[in-house]
Amino acid sequence: MKALTLNADFAPKPDYKLSDRERDTHRIHSGSQVWKNPRISIGQKDDPTPKDDEVIIEVGAVGICGSDMHMYEASADGYMLYPGLTRFPNTLGHEFSGRVAEVGKNVRDLKVGDLVTAEEIQWCGECVSCRRGYVNHCDNLEELGFTTPGAMAQYIPVRARYCWNIREIADRVGDEHEALVMGAMVEPTGVSYHAMFNRIHTWQPGVYVVVFGAGPIGLAAEALALAAGASQVIVFDTSPARRATAEKLGATKVLDPVGIDINEAILELTYGRGVDFVVEAAGAPSHTLAPLTSGLAVNATVCHIGRSEKPTPLALEYYQVKGVQLAGSLGHAGHGTFQNVIRMMASGKLDMRPMVSARMNLDNALDAFKRLESRQDAKIILLPN
Numbered sequence: 001m002k003a004l005t006l007n008a009d010f011a012p013k014p015d016y017k018l019s020d021r022e023r024d025t026h027r028i029h030s031g032s033q034v035w036k037n038p039r040i041s042i043g044q045k046d047d048p049t050p051k052d053d054e055v056i057i058e059v060g061a062v063g064i065c066g067s068d069m070h071m072y073e074a075s076a077d078g079y080m081l082y083p084g085l086t087r088f089p090n091t092l093g094h095e096f097s098g099r100v101a102e103v104g105k106n107v108r109d110l111k112v113g114d115l116v117t118a119e120e121i122q123w124c125g126e127c128v129s130c131r132r133g134y135v136n137h138c139d140n141l142e143e144l145g146f147t148t149p150g151a152m153a154q155y156i157p158v159r160a161r162y163c164w165n166i167r168e169i170a171d172r173v174g175d176e177h178e179a180l181v182m183g184a185m186v187e188p189t190g191v192s193y194h195a196m197f198n199r200i201h202t203w204q205p206g207v208y209v210v211v212f213g214a215g216p217i218g219l220a221a222e223a224l225a226l227a228a229g230a231s232q233v234i235v236f237d238t239s240p241a242r243r244a245t246a247e248k249l250g251a252t253k254v255l256d257p258v259g260i261d262i263n264e265a266i267l268e269l270t271y272g273r274g275v276d277f278v279v280e281a282a283g284a285p286s287h288t289l290a291p292l293t294s295g296l297a298v299n300a301t302v303c304h305i306g307r308s309e310k311p312t313p314l315a316l317e318y319y320q321v322k323g324v325q326l327a328g329s330l331g332h333a334g335h336g337t338f339q340n341v342i343r344m345m346a347s348g349k350l351d352m353r354p355m356v357s358a359r360m361n362l363d364n365a366l367d368a369f370k371r372l373e374s375r376q377d378a379k380i381i382l383l384p385n
């Protein structure tokens, strides 16, 4: 089968302390400290066969994520930008959907022909974090498309327990191809859902929301906030193209944060009360959360989803005086997230397709990665079959 593979040189930086396990398995916690000269190519790979608890999915649609871009891109010294868990060479792709082509002999709930998407978080179910219910923080985490084979291929093996049936989306839109494209966006949308509704429990219909960053995660947060009854969703992004997409999805107001006082802008739009619910999805907290002070409402909630390695100074005095809470969030597994996102898509309350700017064959994936370097597109979907 055809597959897109990322390879990189194993070259730990001199000050990075490799654990014994990292040295033995090359499953690296901090990719940007170890992998050099990342490069992608499209070639042939053996067709997968299912283990007893796995299904083989014929991939219908797979999105290119910001994380894929950060694995593909390097800084000036040649090291990969992506700071997280990784193992190479590996097939990329973790936002996908497809049709079950084969089932392992212990699989009970899926059958050949089912339309499914899958969690990227490959939780073990046995460690202390999993047993406490925090599967996104699994102690033995593997990540589909990061440490295990991903979906930028014609077929992918996935344990059945990470799969979710998307038949109800197909029933709603009446078109399996469109359902597969929508299904490929359940994973990134789930990242925002998990942050907004599982990590914190302060959501109230009617709130004023600010979303920093109109990439796919920020756009999903915007769409979820609107669907969940926010009165205003104000989106900040520096890119005109991304602001236009945010507008298309229904943002109350889109603003370029450069050169304006974000607190003043927020206070003006919120009748002086400030914002109740903040989503950081820009990965630039020193430019978004650090300056956010008087624009915060009493009892505001801030959720941090964007990845950023650098420490960020926060005006904690405001957090204290206004009773603001801050939650970090990672992942999308557990808590019914996939189920609820699928249901919202199926009900017509949530449609992330306006952010898809191109659909391309897997053969053209290298062009797609190149095109995304300029960060003008929100989402490109690859069609491997």
Ligand SMILES: [Zn+2]
Residues within 6 Å of the ligand: 065, 066, 067, 068, 094, 095, 188
């Ligand atoms: Zn992703």
Ligand SMILES: [Zn+2]
Residues within 6 Å of the ligand: 123, 124, 125, 126, 127, 128, 129, 130, 131, 137, 138, 139, 140, 141
């Ligand atoms: Zn675990």
